[in-house]
Amino acid sequence: MSPLSALILQASGLHRSTAVNALHHLGYSYLAEVASNALALDRLRSVGGVHLLLCDVRIDPVPRLDFLQTVARERLAHGVVVSGEMAPGTWSALAHLLQLQGMKVFWLGNEPATLERLRTLLADFEPQAPQQAIPWRDQGSIDVGDIGQALERGELRAALQSKVTVATGQVYGFEVLARWHREDGQVLLPDRFLPALRRDGLLDALLFELMGQAHDALRAHGRTDLELSLNLEAEQIAQADFAACIGRELQRRQINPRNVTFELTETSPLHAPSLSLENVLRLRLLGCGLAIDDFGCGHSSLQRLVELPFTELKLDRSFLANLDMGDPRRLAVLTNALALGRELGLRVVAEGVESASQHRQLQSLGCEAAQGYLFGKPVAVSELSGLLRGAPMRLPRAEVITLKADSVVRLAD
Numbered sequence: 001m002s003p004l005s006a007l008i009l010q011a012s013g014l015h016r017s018t019a020v021n022a023l024h025h026l027g028y029s030y031l032a033e034v035a036s037n038a039l040a041l042d043r044l045r046s047v048g049g050v051h052l053l054l055c056d057v058r059i060d061p062v063p064r065l066d067f068l069q070t071v072a073r074e075r076l077a078h079g080v081v082v083s084g085e086m087a088p089g090t091w092s093a094l095a096h097l098l099q100l101q102g103m104k105v106f107w108l109g110n111e112p113a114t115l116e117r118l119r120t121l122l123a124d125f126e127p128q129a130p131q132q133a134i135p136w137r138d139q140g141s142i143d144v145g146d147i148g149q150a151l152e153r154g155e156l157r158a159a160l161q162s163k164v165t166v167a168t169g170q171v172y173g174f175e176v177l178a179r180w181h182r183e184d185g186q187v188l189l190p191d192r193f194l195p196a197l198r199r200d201g202l203l204d205a206l207l208f209e210l211m212g213q214a215h216d217a218l219r220a221h222g223r224t225d226l227e228l229s230l231n232l233e234a235e236q237i238a239q240a241d242f243a244a245c246i247g248r249e250l251q252r253r254q255i256n257p258r259n260v261t262f263e264l265t266e267t268s269p270l271h272a273p274s275l276s277l278e279n280v281l282r283l284r285l286l287g288c289g290l291a292i293d294d295f296g297c298g299h300s301s302l303q304r305l306v307e308l309p310f311t312e313l314k315l316d317r318s319f320l321a322n323l324d325m326g327d328p329r330r331l332a333v334l335t336n337a338l339a340l341g342r343e344l345g346l347r348v349v350a351e352g353v354e355s356a357s358q359h360r361q362l363q364s365l366g367c368e369a370a371q372g373y374l375f376g377k378p379v380a381v382s383e384l385s386g387l388l389r390g391a392p393m394r395l396p397r398a399e400v401i402t403l404k405a406d407s408v409v410r411l412a413d
Contacts, residue, residue: 004127005030005047009040009067010056010083019054019113026118028052037067044076051127053077054113057094058084065094072101078128079104081121083113092329099321124355147196151205155181156193158213159378162387163229163349163371166362171387173227175263175371176214177378178206203236208249215255217381221388229261229291237264238275243282250286261289261312277308284309291349296337305344313341317352317372338367 006028010016020031028051034040037060044050053071057064071077080103086094095105106121150156160174180188197203211230218224236242250257262283280290291312292304296319305313319334341348350362353372362370376387 003030004028004052005032005050006052006054007032007034007040007043007050007077008054009034009037010054011035011059019118022113022115022118023052023054025115026122037063040067041070041076044071045074049074049076049078051078052122052125053080054083054108055080056083057086061086068094068098069101072098072103075102077103079106079122079125081106081108081113081118083108083110085110096318096321124357147193148200148202150180150182150193151197151202151209155183156206156209157181158210158217158381160214160217160381160384160387161371161378162376163227163369164375166350166359166367166370169359169375171226171375172369173229173259173261174214174387175229175231175378176210177231178210179378179380198233198235203233204239204242204245207232207236211249211255211260212253213381215253217384221384223388224256224259227259227261227289229263229289231263231265231293234264234276237279239279240275243279243286246283246288247286257287258289261291263291263293263312263314264308265293280308284311294351296333305340310344310346312349313337313344313346314349314351320350320352320354320358320372335365338365342366 004027006023008016008019008023008031010019016033020033023031030047030050032043032047032050034043044053053076055064055068068080071080080098082091082094082105091107095107098105104125106125108117108121111117157179159177159179161177162171163173163175164171178190178194180186180193182188194203197206207230211228214228215224218226218228239245247257249255250260262280264280284290289311290309291314292308292310293314294316295313296316315334315337319330319337321330338348347368349369349371350367351371353359353362353370353374355374358372359370359374379387
């Protein structure tokens, strides 16, 4: 990696000198100091950007906002440390705005940028070389007309992302995701091919294929005690025989329903509400878990929590976006969301954990479970061995006494 670079945009004085010395000690060998937005932009553009920007927002906050957006839009800095007081409630909005444009954002507040403070603030920051903005280019349309044949050829494959216990960091299960491994070597994410599967009525076929691949991989490693989480679309649970089909598939593959959780995104409107409710009720009585996914990013979270028999609440990654930056509002919302989950008897899973400081904060708040890049990115089932090193054996759970596909079943206590 190229030598670390930083630009300091703040009025001259003792605080700026303190910041310069601290950044030198942290390995930033190229440093520039400026006092105006115009000079800062000229310098950033002339050198092609820097790894880190230190910006004081106390002076002319509106022009400074315009400056920061320009930096983010033109990719002139990978991360920014914001210093200075802001109007109540505006810090969170600023951080989210810049993060949406690809910047890592840290809040220094009114504290001087001392070596100790910056070292703590940037402990999990992995500087990447800034990139000048590149005009969007059409990468070529993907032919998804043969998606059914791709499914038959086994090109749609499961990818597993670890779900861990926050207190220990140990793996207790996996979310099962879909990847299309095309013959031309491209690996496509679901947003590129799910619309075609939905169009052709193949969502259930994909669900059963992923379920089988993931369970077979766990069985090959002798770890069928671990949980599997699979995503459902709203139209799937609006089918008259959906729960019965799930029951037959679990029976055919000899999968314990109590080790399967179905995730229903919070933002998906329910189709045929009464039929959907009946299906999820049957899934729960069958023994499967039910998670409300992306909780907090839609408009009907609380209503849906009341209406549907959820066992798990997955907090949207936005809850953690500024958690390690001392955002008091976000911390208050997160604390209360965790308390709500506990009061309802739900396992709460924090999504999008990317830093050790976020993990430590979740531990201090008593969050039960988490997933995110800190614990591992989604990997192919062929790479499962590495993930299982952090997965302790669980005590056997009570097995299902009887498994009937077309009726509600009774579970052992």
